Amino acid sequence: MPTPDQYFGWAGQAAMLGWLILIFLPRRWPLLLAVPRYIIPFGLSLLYAGLAMTHFFSVEGGGYGSLDQVRALLGKEEMLLAGWVHYLAFDLFIGGWIAVEADKIGVNRLIQAPILIATFMFGPVGLATFLAMRAGHFRKPEHEGMPKGAPA
Numbered sequence: 416m417p418t419p420d421q422y423f424g425w426a427g428q429a430a431m432l433g434w435l436i437l438i439f440l441p442r443r444w445p446l447l448l449a450v451p452r453y454i455i456p457f458g459l460s461l462l463y464a465g466l467a468m469t470h471f472f473s474v475e476g477g478g479y480g481s482l483d484q485v486r487a488l489l490g491k492e493e494m495l496l497a498g499w500v501h502y503l504a505f506d507l508f509i510g511g512w513i514a515v516e517a518d519k520i521g522v523n524r525l526i527q528a529p530i531l532i533a534t535f536m537f538g539p540v541g542l543a544t545f546l547a548m549r550a551g552h553f554r555k556p557e558h559e560g561m562p563k564g565a566p567a
Contacts (some may be wrong), residue, residue, distance in 0.1 A: 419496045426462060426496075429455050430503040434535045437507075437514050438528050459504035505566030506538045513545045520543035521554055 442448045450453075468494040471477070478487030489495045491546030510531050517527045530548070534541025 419492050422462065423496055423499065426459055426500050426503055431460060433507045434510065437510055438531050442514065442518060451507055456504045456508040459500050461495050463497050463500045463504060466493050466500065470494050502538065506534055509542055510534045516549065517545065520549065
């Protein structure tokens with residue numbers, strides 16, 4: 416039976432592989448893009464589900480009702496690992512969504528890279544950055560049904 420430290424290492428390596436694919440490799444091959452968008456997040460989600468369902472109800476005083484309950488919950492190593500895997504799975508899934516959406520609106524990969532790295536490192540910071548950038552992008556005249564070059 417693998418230890419929590421082994422699961423931690425494997426989950427981190429899988430997530431890192433997904434981020435490297437998203438940031439550095441071409442996205443024109445659907446199977447390659449599916450690895451960081453679906454396959455790795457799905458595997459991490461299964462690991463999370465196994466850890467959470469096995470250990471959630473065994474933590475005395477643990478829960479989501481107060482900060483003290485969350486602290487007690489994450490005081491158990493397996494639940495702390497589950498929380499970390501949760502971050503890895505969701506951040507990578509969101510990173511995949513950002514990459515595809517950024518490609519759709521024509522954001523250069525050099526601009527996407529720091530946003531994806533921010534999502535990898537700080538999750539919601541990268542998402543907020545992308546959403547703010549996208550909101551500004553769609554306010555350009557060419558995205559409001561006006562031809563390029565027309566006065567705004």
